[in-house]
Amino acid sequence: MSESILTAPAGEQRRAIPPEQRIKEAVIRLAGNSQDGIQAIGGFLARLAGRSEQEVMTFMTIPSTISGGPSIFQVRLGSGEVLSAGDEADMLVAFYQHSYDQHLNSLRKGGVVLYDSDHVEANPEWQQDYRHVGVAISSLTVEAIGGTAKDKGKNVFVLGLLAKIFDLNLPRLEQLIRERFGGKSDSVVNSALSSFHAGYAFSIGDLMETFAFADSQKRTRPQVVMNGNEALAYGLIAAGVRFGAGYPITPWSDIMELLRRELPKYGGSFIQCEDEIASVAMALGASYGGRVAVTGSSGPGISLKAEAIGWGVMAEVPLVIIDVQRGGPSTGLPTNVEQSDLNIACFGGHGDSPRVVLAPASVEDCFYTAIESVNLARKYSVPVILLTDQAIATRIEAFEEPDFAAVCQDISPDLSPIPDAKPYDLSEALGVPKHAAPGTRVLSGKYPIVTGLEHDELGHPSASPRLHSQMTAKRRRKLQALARSLPRPTVYGPPEGHVLLVGWGSTQGPIREAVDRARAAGDSVSALHIRYLNPLPNGLEEIFSGFHQILVVELNDEGLYGYGQLAAMLRARYCDARIQGVNKCDGLTFKVKEILAVLQNKLAASKANPKI
Amino acid sequence: MSAIVVDPPTETLSTAPPDSLAERKGLTKKEIAADHPTWCPGCGDFSVLALYFKLIEKRKLWHEQITTVAGIGCSSRFPYFVQAHGVHFIHGRALSFASGVSLSRPDLHVFVFGGDGDAFSIGGNHFTHTARKNIKLTYVVMDNWVYGLTKKQTSPTSPKGFKSKTDLWGAIDQPINPMKQAISAGATFVARTTHTNPNHVLQMMEAAMDHDGFGFIECLSECVEFYPGAFDPSNPRKGGVFNLVPKEHDVTDEIAAYRLANEPFPGYFGVFYQQQRPTKNRLEAKVNEDARQRVPGLADWQILKQSFDRMK
Numbered sequence: 001m002s003e004s005i006l007t008a009p010a011g012e013q014r015r016a017i018p019p020e021q022r023i024k025e026a027v028i029r030l031a032g033n034s035q036d037g038i039q040a041i042g043g044f045l046a047r048l049a050g051r052s053e054q055e056v057m058t059f060m061t062i063p064s065t066i067s068g069g070p071s072i073f074q075v076r077l078g079s080g081e082v083l084s085a086g087d088e089a090d091m092l093v094a095f096y097q098h099s100y101d102q103h104l105n106s107l108r109k110g111g112v113v114l115y116d117s118d119h120v121e122a123n124p125e126w127q128q129d130y131r132h133v134g135v136a137i138s139s140l141t142v143e144a145i146g147g148t149a150k151d152k153g154k155n156v157f158v159l160g161l162l163a164k165i166f167d168l169n170l171p172r173l174e175q176l177i178r179e180r181f182g183g184k185s186d187s188v189v190n191s192a193l194s195s196f197h198a199g200y201a202f203s204i205g206d207l208m209e210t211f212a213f214a215d216s217q218k219r220t221r222p223q224v225v226m227n228g229n230e231a232l233a234y235g236l237i238a239a240g241v242r243f244g245a246g247y248p249i250t251p252w253s254d255i256m257e258l259l260r261r262e263l264p265k266y267g268g269s270f271i272q273c274e275d276e277i278a279s280v281a282m283a284l285g286a287s288y289g290g291r292v293a294v295t296g297s298s299g300p301g302i303s304l305k306a307e308a309i310g311w312g313v314m315a316e317v318p319l320v321i322i323d324v325q326r327g328g329p330s331t332g333l334p335t336n337v338e339q340s341d342l343n344i345a346c347f348g349g350h351g352d353s354p355r356v357v358l359a360p361a362s363v364e365d366c367f368y369t370a371i372e373s374v375n376l377a378r379k380y381s382v383p384v385i386l387l388t389d390q391a392i393a394t395r396i397e398a399f400e401e402p403d404f405a406a407v408c409q410d411i412s413p414d415l416s417p418i419p420d421a422k423p424y425d426l427s428e429a430l431g432v433p434k435h436a437a438p439g440t441r442v443l444s445g446k447y448p449i450v451t452g453l454e455h456d457e458l459g460h461p462s463a464s465p466r467l468h469s470q471m472t473a474k475r476r477r478k479l480q481a482l483a484r485s486l487p488r489p490t491v492y493g494p495p496e497g498h499v500l501l502v503g504w505g506s507t508q509g510p511i512r513e514a515v516d517r518a519r520a521a522g523d524s525v526s527a528l529h530i531r532y533l534n535p536l537p538n539g540l541e542e543i544f545s546g547f548h549q550i551l552v553v554e555l556n557d558e559g560l561y562g563y564g565q566l567a568a569m570l571r572a573r574y575c576d577a578r579i580q581g582v583n584k585c586d587g588l589t590f591k592v593k594e595i596l597a598v599l600q601n602k603l604a605a606s607k608a609n610p611k612i
Numbered sequence: 613m614s615a616i617v618v619d620p621p622t623e624t625l626s627t628a629p630p631d632s633l634a635e636r637k638g639l640t641k642k643e644i645a646a647d648h649p650t651w652c653p654g655c656g657d658f659s660v661l662a663l664y665f666k667l668i669e670k671r672k673l674w675h676e677q678i679t680t681v682a683g684i685g686c687s688s689r690f691p692y693f694v695q696a697h698g699v700h701f702i703h704g705r706a707l708s709f710a711s712g713v714s715l716s717r718p719d720l721h722v723f724v725f726g727g728d729g730d731a732f733s734i735g736g737n738h739f740t741h742t743a744r745k746n747i748k749l750t751y752v753v754m755d756n757w758v759y760g761l762t763k764k765q766t767s768p769t770s771p772k773g774f775k776s777k778t779d780l781w782g783a784i785d786q787p788i789n790p791m792k793q794a795i796s797a798g799a800t801f802v803a804r805t806t807h808t809n810p811n812h813v814l815q816m817m818e819a820a821m822d823h824d825g826f827g828f829i830e831c832l833s834e835c836v837e838f839y840p841g842a843f844d845p846s847n848p849r850k851g852g853v854f855n856l857v858p859k860e861h862d863v864t865d866e867i868a869a870y871r872l873a874n875e876p877f878p879g880y881f882g883v884f885y886q887q888q889r890p891t892k893n894r895l896e897a898k899v900n901e902d903a904r905q906r907v908p909g910l911a912d913w914q915i916l917k918q919s920f921d922r923m924k
Contacts, residue, residue, distance in 0.1 A: 285708065285714075404916050
């Protein structure tokens with residue numbers, strides 16, 4: 001990180017970094033307890049990377065218990081593109097014995113474990129494989145800031161150590177500490193800075209070598225640093241959403257909390273409801289009022305909303321439903337990741353109820369996918385389910401700030417009088433309805449009813465066999481029109497080869513990294529990311545035809561018949577026996593090496609029998 | 613952009629049309645009526661519909677000033693019969709839907725019609741919370757003490773002993789008392805009427821509409837098919853008594869209202885309870901006014917930029 005060297009404060013000796021110790025990236029895992037402020041240091045590192053134009057990706061686990069319990073935060077900082085949070089850590093910071101015992105295996109062989117020698121007793125057997133650096137973190141922190149705050153400040157002390165080890169930008173970190181603790185009393189800021197400086201001043205260089213990051217690419221726009229839930233919520237605001245309703249459930253709650261706090265600044269409201277059903281009903285009411293609204297949930301909450309989403313499909317009322325997926329079924333794994341809601345998102349309703357489903361690939365993509373969801377809901381007057389997940393919701397990434405004036409849109413309803421209203425006009429070429437929001441004067445004097453009963457063109461009930469067929473077809477046709485308008489996805493890597501890895505949602509990064517590594521090793525592998533899951537874009541069969549094997553990588557179970565949820569959909573659509581699944585449901589994100597291991601097996605099989 | 617919820621909601625519906633509409637005449641019954649009702653001949657709901665038309669005529673409401681919302685049930689067919697913007701939503705959730713309309717569109721008056729199953733069984737939770745939040749809308753429950761659309765099952769208001777297809781030997785569960793339910797939930801306007809007294813129904817509808825908050829009316833509405841004669845004791849023409857709420861009753865006295873609600877059938881008719889408490893619409897608008905003061909004169913994109921600047 002040459003910039004930090006140039007901007008080091010006066011008096012600071014410029015360190016000469018030997019070229020071999022310039023690194024392109026580092027994966028640092030911090031393991032402690034949830035009250036230790038592990039997330040805070042991770043957050044500092046992520047934001048520092050954002051300000052230094054570096055790439056960053058994080059991964060964290062938070063126990064689902066209310067207070068305490070082991071917690072980790074893994075941050076991967078890099079000068080080049082960072083696609084995943086990293087399979088193995090280059091450095092483990094262990095605050096306690098349990099952190100050391102449980103997380104040492106996450107360290108690569110030869111990696112550095114930096115442990116609190118006040119709490120951790122190193123295991124002699126492990127000292128051959130891992131470099132052990134013991135620092136009396138607890139007592140040095142107490143020495144730096146006084147005895148009263150025994151457990152506080154250790155995180156900032158460690159941040160100081162890391163700043164020294166990786167030659168991080170000192171003034172920027174100091175600034176971040178001031179911003180973070182600035183709202184509190186001066187003494188809090190001062191102790192945090194004292195603790196940080198004590199860590200930085202510690203002569204770590206006597207115990208291990210230090211590093212510096214290689215120069216990163218200059219960016220045209222400044223970077224912002226946030227997690228997926230934040231990016232998604234701000235995306236909804238940018239899209240013009242001014243009403244939402246929800247019920248607390250992990251990991252969706254952050255989105256509703258943010259919208260509740262932020263929407264009033266824009267003249268909007270987010271209402272906390274008595275239950276999941278009231279939330280979706282209230283949001284539909286606001287959407288009917290003329291401006292697309294949002295609701296969302298996770299896990300069981302999505303099941304509860306199913307009936308009302310079906311009403312949105314039938315009545316053709318737009319709505320955006322955020323599903324922050326977690327492990328299921330039932331209460332399942334509330335704080336773990338899974339991609340097992342694809343089926344309920346696409347098919348979770350009685351009757352034929354086509355709706356739109358799309359999934360963001362990264363934190364930045366959460367922002368833009370939220371905007372796109374709103375626009376698709378409006379354009380096709382249909383419920384749109386945005387499938388994000390716990391991993392993307394909680395991980396922090398840096399991305400270029402958006403062009404605010406360009407992305408912010410006004411979607412207020414037009415209430416000017418209209419000659420007549422025929423919401424469910426069957427002669428509409430694409431089958432898209434034209435709703436007149438309540439408050440619109442209809443000069444013909446014939447007012448529309450928006451309904452969940454099968455209906456005629458004005459919305460009045462009809463059980464006519466012909467009408468039900470026509471209206472069902474109309475609701476389907478508009479999504480077929482949408483499918484035709486979707487961009488054909490592009491293949492990551494060459495368009496022909498042995499294996500195509502197909503993925504959706506938050507696995508895009510690890511899948512691409514797997515492709516990069518496999519190709520570097522000489523294997524013929526490409527990847528395809530599917531952003532629009534329902535309807536699927538056209539043209540996938542041409543893409544598939546360029547490969548011998550199509551492996552659908554998903555964080556869900558292989559199912560009764562051996563295929564994950566997207567794999568089953570693709571097989572149903574294309575009747576292509578080459579489509580196979582790569583599945584796991586351990587509640588954790590894919591490691592690159594896990595994907596590579598399956599890939600190696602398949603490639604070996606393919607080489608043994610090229611006809612497969 | 614237009615700030616949807618920031619404008620304080622209108623106090624009550626204006627009875628005089630705005631200037632630009634001054635040349636428009638009041639709506640006639642013909643202009644308000646839409647589909648011919650699908651109810652059985654003699655159904656009490658006809659009376660409620662006729663009086664809704666009367667309310668619109670009398671108060672000179674325009675089609676576009678109101679929205680009629682209903683859930684599922686015989687009575688919930690209501691919106692189809694009204695020539696105005698209307699919604700036929702799902703079972704039990706009409707109040708939540710209507711709350712979304714009311715909170716996001718302060719320019720509209722939202723009327724919700726439904727039955728006892730919608731209000732007190734499948735939608736019981738929403739009834740409680742819409743009442744306590746005091747969301748500005750008018751809710752008329754046509755209570756017939758039976759599930760009619762599904763052909764005679766026990767409803768949450770069916771009295772003990774009522775023989776239905778699901779209680780062949782007579783209902784055994786304690787019925788819900790809608791008045792008590794509403795008062796204890798925190799409803800700010802609670803009234804009771806019956807379809808056989810049209811003037812009284814209209815009076816209650818007007819009072820509920822003028823109430824700035826959640827206006828709830830229980831209107832007894834006979835199901836001639838599955839529970840004929842249920843309300844005869846409240847109908848003077850059938851030898852019953854129609855007792856108005858005593859003049860000395862203090863409508864702001866919650867305990868007195870509860871006592872009134874405790875009277876055995878046919879009990880009393882009129883406004884049991886009314887309280888002025890800020891609506892959620894108004895409280896949310898206040899939250900917004902305060903929030904807007906922190907971002908004076910900024911365009912939406914500038915507010916967003918401000919938030920993002922803090923995340924660099």
